[in-house]
Amino acid sequence: MNFRNTLKINEKGHLEIGGADCVELAKQFGTPLYVYDEAHIRNMMRVYRETIEEEYAGRGLVLYASKAFSCEAMYAIAKSEGIGADVVSGGELYTAMQAGFPARDIYMHGNNKLPQEISYALDCGVGTIVVDAYSEADLIEAEAQRRGVIQNVLLRINPGVEAHTHAYVQTATPDSKFGFSIQDGAAEQITRYVLARKHLRLMGYHCHIGSQIFEKQSFVLAVEKCLKFMAEMRQKLNFETEELNMGGGFGVWYTDADAKIPAEGYRDYLSALIAAVKKGCADYNLRLPRILIEPGRSIVAEAGVTLYTVGAIREIPGLRKYVAIDGGMFENPRFCLYRSKYTALLANRAAEPCTERVSLAGKCCESGDLIGDDFNLPAANTGDIVAVLTTGAYNYSMASNYNRNFIPPAVLVKDGKAEYIVKPQTYEDLVRNDVLPARLK
Secondary structure, eight states: OEEETTEEEOTTSOEEETTEEHHHHHHHHOSSEEEEEHHHHHHHHHHHHHHHHHHSTTOEEEEEEGGGSOOHHHHHHHHHTTOEEEEOSHHHHHHHHHTTOOGGGEEEOOSSOOHHHHHHHHHHTOSEEEEOSHHHHHHHHHHHHHHTOOEEEEEEEEOOOOOSSOGGGBOSSSSOSSSEESTTSHHHHHHHHHHTOTTEEEEEEEOOOBSSBOOHHHHHHHHHHHHHHHHHHHHHHOOOOOEEEOOOOBOOOSSTTSOOOOGGGHHHHHHHHHHHHHHHHHHHTOOOOEEEEOOOHHHHTTTEEEEEEEEEEEEETTTEEEEEESOOTTTOOHHHHHOOOOOEEEGGGTTSOOOEEEEEEOSSSOTTOEEEEEEEESOOOTTOEEEEESOSSSSTTTOOOGGGOOOOOEEEEETTEEEEEEOOOOHHHHHTTOOOOGGGO
């Protein structure tokens, strides 16, 4: 079974990622362990960047949507590949700055940015802030005035496109906590409001219709609605859009129920989006805006594998078989949140045929603590190494210390060599912020 050229089953029958044997990685670093393939990450970044360079004369910028996986190494890779980043919190911004990422190429998102986050963003010199509320516009205006600067902003607008994906990750439906609706006039009202602010420079609009989307037509439809709105704003307000950020959301493979898109296949999504922008601008006689896109999941999801060690095994005749691992909802809550599906295999017996359908159970004291309930595996034994694929996005990002378990470390693999990019936690880390009042001692 070959998944891609950097993820395969080697001659020992072991799963291999980036030239490194997953069984050896488990021995060296322990489990649970997040493993990231640097070559795959870089290749995906280049696919997006080169498509804009070739098909849009380089008049655009790829932004790595770092909420998918944020650590200093990821920002360093993005910087070296010549792309920007988007951040959604002060913590992500701080991480990017610690990595030496250029602030001018950072776009800050979020539907409820805190005053201290906005202040910090201006202190750092963040290139653009995406406004998602009137209160944010006022806060940014006040902070910019205090510093005597003019801050570039985009407005997050909602085109009302319902992409075919999980309801929890649709972000442009009429009932959404994100964005100003085009349909009900809210987008026009906030445009008027921001244009009247002296210390805000409105560059254009941001739109993101959701995540894990496979159909190109959803992106094309969103572009068409945004361009129609841009034409209306030029006619009504004499405002010419300079930047159009169409977000991300491109789907990735988790199981065979999903399309398996090769890296080069993602060019098609961006090509369709670019073609729609060109056509719409020609139809409305608009100046071509600078295009921005924000892929996150599609850059890191399939680059990531999580390794576990099998512990207890419990079979309930006629019902199901539980294979317990040393991870769980504390390091991957996505099944609990979305019933997300994954593909798993035994990394140390990856070439063996699957003979059982099992549930992978976590170690938390919760009945619902599962990584999934429908995995086809060989008959597992205590001590086997389980690999769950496509865990590079929103796994480490959502991890917690629930039950005072450790958030697993992460390693980056390149040419068969692995290095920590997130160190292991210790028991001391778990109690570092605890305070024991004197009266309780």
